[in-house]
Amino acid sequence: xxxxxxxxxxxxxxxxxxxxxxxxxxxxxxxxxxxxxAKIDYGNRILDLDLVVRDEDGNILxxxxxxxxxxxxxxxxxxxxxxxxxxxxxxxxxxIDINRQAKFAATPSFALFxxxxxxxxxxxxxxxxxxxxxxxxxxxFISENYLVRWSSSGLxxxxxxxxxxxxxxxxxxxxxxxxxxxxxxxxxVRVGRMELxxxxxxxLTSGLRRPFGVAGNFFCV
Numbered sequence: 001x002x003x004x005x006x007x008x009x010x011x012x013x014x015x016x017x018x019x020x021x022x023x024x025x026x027x028x029x030x031x032x033x034x035x036x037x038a039k040i041d042y043g044n045r046i047l048d049l050d051l052v053v054r055d056e057d058g059n060i061l062x063x064x065x066x067x068x069x070x071x072x073x074x075x076x077x078x079x080x081x082x083x084x085x086x087x088x089x090x091x092x093x094x095x096i097d098i099n100r101q102a103k104f105a106a107t108p109s110f111a112l113f114x115x116x117x118x119x120x121x122x123x124x125x126x127x128x129x130x131x132x133x134x135x136x137x138x139x140x141f142i143s144e145n146y147l148v149r150w151s152s153s154g155l156x157x158x159x160x161x162x163x164x165x166x167x168x169x170x171x172x173x174x175x176x177x178x179x180x181x182x183x184x185x186x187x188x189v190r191v192g193r194m195e196l197x198x199x200x201x202x203x204l205t206s207g208l209r210r211p212f213g214v215a216g217n218f219f220c221v
Contacts, residue, residue: 001046008043012036033058038085045082053078110172114184116148116165123212125152125192133169134183134216141185142176143169152192188213 015036018024024032037058044051053061053074061074112133119129127150133143146167149157156162176182190196190212 004046005043008039012039015039038081041078041082042085045086051075051078051082110177112169112172114146114167114169116167119148119150119154119188121188121213123150123152123188123190124196125190126150126157127152127191127212128189128209130187130189131167132185132187134185135179136181136183137179142179142182183216185214185216187211 015032019029019032019036037054041052053071055061055074061071063071114131116129116131129148129150130145132141132145134141146169148165151157156165190210192206192208194208194210
């Protein structure tokens with residue numbers, strides 16, 4: 001309801017600016033005023049406010065100068081127009097929902113949620129943990145990598161993300177569901193010296209990325 005009213009207010013502000021600009025031809029100005037009054041009446045209806053009766057030009061009828069019968073007929077016409085607008089809006093919304101459902105049914109999309117709790121692996125240095133989905137039959141990865149940088153102390157490098165290491169592998173379509181097996185692969189890359197046992201300070205290197213380990217878990221889809 002809030003979003004609907006907000007959009008209507010934005011439309012009214014824009015149309016008011018066009019009317020006050022004084023640059024519109026008379027026929028366009030008349031049509032725009034009708035759009036404004038129709039939008040106001042529609043907004044009052046969905047907000048359960050009083051219905052304002054108007055003449056053909058959109059001006060509010062003065063009850064002191066208009067007969068009771070004329071007011072009644074004008075009220076009937078205004079009510080009918082608002083109800084038609086409500087039915088039209090409802091029909092458009094239903095069509096959008098149907099199209100959305102049909103599109104989703106035609107191209108289904110699924111996701112895999114991963115929550116990393118801990119890395120139980122004695123590395124001795126900083127490491128990068130890469131997680132991805134792999135098709136063992138086609139021998140290829142079918143997703144991008146989810147990267148977590150792990151420190152030598154056994155905690156995430158970004159300590160603020162502790163207990164909040166989550167990722168979602170999205171856009172898994174019907175083709176992926178037809179795969180016989182999918183493997184969840186975790187690769188560990190050590191970041192540091194060329195050799196762990198290299199303690200020679202003169203030859204000491206740092207920041208080198210070396211493969212350290214890999215693990216996988218197969219699951220059927």
